[in-house]
Amino acid sequence: MSAASVSIDAVSKRFRRYHERPGSLKERVLRMRGSRSEEFWALRDVSYEIASGRTVALIGANGSGKTTLLKVIGGILRPTTGTVVTRGRVAALLELGAGFHPELTGRENVYLNASLLGLSRRETDRYFDEIVAFAELEEFIDNQVKFYSSGMYVRLGFAVAVHVDPDILLVDEVLSVGDEAFQRKCMNRVKDFRQEGRTIIVVTHAVERVREICDEAVMLERGRVAASGDVDRVVREFRLAMLRSHAGYQRADATREVEVTAVELLDPSGAPVGEVVPGDPLVVQVETRVNRPVPDPVVWLSIHDATDQRVFSTSTELHGVSLDASDGAKQRIVFRLGSIPFVEGRHFVSIGVRDRERTQVYDWHVQQYPFEIAETAAVSTRLHIPTDVRVEPL
Numbered sequence: 001m002s003a004a005s006v007s008i009d010a011v012s013k014r015f016r017r018y019h020e021r022p023g024s025l026k027e028r029v030l031r032m033r034g035s036r037s038e039e040f041w042a043l044r045d046v047s048y049e050i051a052s053g054r055t056v057a058l059i060g061a062n063g064s065g066k067t068t069l070l071k072v073i074g075g076i077l078r079p080t081t082g083t084v085v086t087r088g089r090v091a092a093l094l095e096l097g098a099g100f101h102p103e104l105t106g107r108e109n110v111y112l113n114a115s116l117l118g119l120s121r122r123e124t125d126r127y128f129d130e131i132v133a134f135a136e137l138e139e140f141i142d143n144q145v146k147f148y149s150s151g152m153y154v155r156l157g158f159a160v161a162v163h164v165d166p167d168i169l170l171v172d173e174v175l176s177v178g179d180e181a182f183q184r185k186c187m188n189r190v191k192d193f194r195q196e197g198r199t200i201i202v203v204t205h206a207v208e209r210v211r212e213i214c215d216e217a218v219m220l221e222r223g224r225v226a227a228s229g230d231v232d233r234v235v236r237e238f239r240l241a242m243l244r245s246h247a248g249y250q251r252a253d254a255t256r257e258v259e260v261t262a263v264e265l266l267d268p269s270g271a272p273v274g275e276v277v278p279g280d281p282l283v284v285q286v287e288t289r290v291n292r293p294v295p296d297p298v299v300w301l302s303i304h305d306a307t308d309q310r311v312f313s314t315s316t317e318l319h320g321v322s323l324d325a326s327d328g329a330k331q332r333i334v335f336r337l338g339s340i341p342f343v344e345g346r347h348f349v350s351i352g353v354r355d356r357e358r359t360q361v362y363d364w365h366v367q368q369y370p371f372e373i374a375e376t377a378a379v380s381t382r383l384h385i386p387t388d389v390r391v392e393p394l
Contacts, residue, residue, distance in 0.1 A: 003087070005052040005168055005199040006073060011082035013043040013068055013223075042068040044223040046082070052167075053197040057210040057231070059238050060220035066203045067172055069220065070094065073201065074170050088167025088199075091117060093158065102146035106137055106156055109145055113160045127163040134185070135159035155182060162189050169193055171202040187213070207235045208306040208346065239308070239366045258297045258325070258353045258362040262287040263369055265349065268336075275372045278343045278384035282371070284335040286351055293327045296356040301335050304367055306346045317356060341384045342373050 017040045043065045050056050058066040071077040073084055074092040100109045110131055114124040132141050135155040145153060162169075171190065191213060193200055204210060210217055210231060217234035219227040219241075227237040266283040267273045276282055284301055300315035316323060316333060324331055349371070352364030 003052055004049045004085075005054070005087050006048075006050040006201070007083075007085040008046055008048045008050075008069075008073070009083050009085075011043055011046045011069070011072060011079045011084060012041060013065075013072060013077060014080040015040045015042055042223050043072070043079070046220075046223070046225055048218060048225065048228060050199060050201065052087070052199055054216060055194050055200040055202070055214045057207075057214040057217040057234075058201065058203045058220065059205070059207060059210060059217055059234065060226070061242065063222075064220040065223040066220055067094070068223075070170050070172050070201065070203055086168055089118060089164065090168045090170065091161050091164040091166035092170040092172075093161050094170065094172045100145050100153070100157070103144060105143060106132075106141040106145055106148070109156070110141075110160055113157070114164070117161060117164045119164055123165075131156075131159045131163050134162070134189075151182070158182075158186060162193075166193075166198065168199045168201070171200065171204075173203055173205070206307045207238060208308065210235060236366065240364075242308070254361050254363045256363055257290070257292040257294045258323075259289050259291055260286060260299075260351055260353060260363045260365055261289050261330075263349070263351050263365060265369055265371055273371065275374045276340045277374045278341070278376055279339050279386055282337045282340050284337065284349060284351070284369075286333045286335070288323070288331055288333065288353060290325055290327060290329040294325050294355065294362065297323050297325050297362060298354050298356055299323065299333050300352050300354065302350045304348045304350065305342070311342070311347070339384075339386065340373070343376070343384045344373055346370055346372055 017038050046065075046069060058069060060066050068077065070092070071094065072079050073086065074090055074094065075084075075086075076092065076094070100113060104112065107128075110128060111121070111124050114127075114131075115121075119127070132138055135152075135158070137152060137156055140148065140152065145156070148156070169190070187209075190200060190202070194213060200213075202210075202214065214231050216229055217227075217231045218225060219234050219238050221241065226241070227234045262285075264285045265273050266285055268281050268283060270283075273282070286299060286301075288297075288299065290297075298315050298317040300313065300317075302310055302313035304310050314335065321333075323329075323333070347370065348367035349369040350364065350366050351369070352366075353362040354360060354364075355362070
């Protein structure tokens with residue numbers, strides 16, 4: 001077992017939230033004793049150890065404390081209680097270009113930003129050409145950065161940060177900024193760091209990417225560790241939490257009064273499929289069993305893409321279909337999707353059973369049934385729309 005590269009011990013972080021802000025110095029003095037504020041704990045008793053060379057994802061809903069924890073690890077914020085120990089040079093990709101000065105040129109800002117990240121002048125000289133080439137800013141490096149586009153700004157900030165030669169790399173959602181080509185370049189650089197045995201801690205909402213690059217994951221919920229360890233298990237817990245939140249269920253624990261016993265993805269002939277050609281139909285076949293009679297159960301289906309965005313949903317209720325809810329009833333529900341419009345990537349089918357009032361979940365299988373979209377030369381966009389093209393003489 002590798003030595004711990006990052007040790008987080010009982011870390012909590014408190015902020016103060018003010019309900020009203022004084023508009024002037026006079027108001028500030030007059031209200032100094034009576035200003036209304038409340039404590040807000042962004043982190044609560046977080047403990048975790050990350051071994052050297054591991055890639056760890058921090059996931060959770062917005063406001064769960066992910067970025068706060070990353071800033072505490074990077075030394076940007078000081079914990080209210082607890083300790084964080086890091087071993088080796090840390091590079092934080094949190095707010096790219098945060099050290100740039102708009103009146104300075106790109107060249108001058110490379111040296112300024114590199115010094116803030118811990119590089120000496122000699123080290124920056126050695127890496128300078130690589131930084132500029134990575135950022136693809138050779139023609140603009142001597143322009144003032146106030147004239148840079150947001151994409152140019154981000155590329156330069158990322159290029160500087162990844163050339164710090166860190167032992168520990170902290171990444172906060174920067175893999176989802178910039179154009180598609182830049183995102184691929186960022187991802188490839190992170191993969192290179194991983195192969196070199198560096199420790200990487202990444203905050204992201206793209207949970208499918210977590211499966212791609214991470215060895216383990218930590219899920220935060222309201223500042224506390226809700227799940228940690230195996231990536232698949234933690235991602236499953238996160239998706240369940242998101243589904244509970246988005247669906248607004250009062251009780252989210254599956255009670256199994258009605259149980260999903262089997263799910264299959266099929267083509268129209270009934271053969272199992274794992275890959276779908278854009279525009280082709282897809283059949284989702286669901287088998288259920290009633291373990292205890294309930295009123296009006298509803299079976300729902302949803303599809304998420306690889307970035308965890310829900311792109312489609314339907315249910316037996318929406319189609320006016322009723323289920324037999326008598327004790328011991330077994331039945332098959334068949335959803336025939338007439339045309340799959342997506343043209344790229346991996347997608348996931350979720351299946352669940354709930355009551356009609358959305359107050360109780362009986363069973364759910366969250367994003368457990370994946371399918372790939374087959375590559376085709378017929379389309380070059382992200383959505384397939386059946387199109388007929390012909391030429392007619394005038």
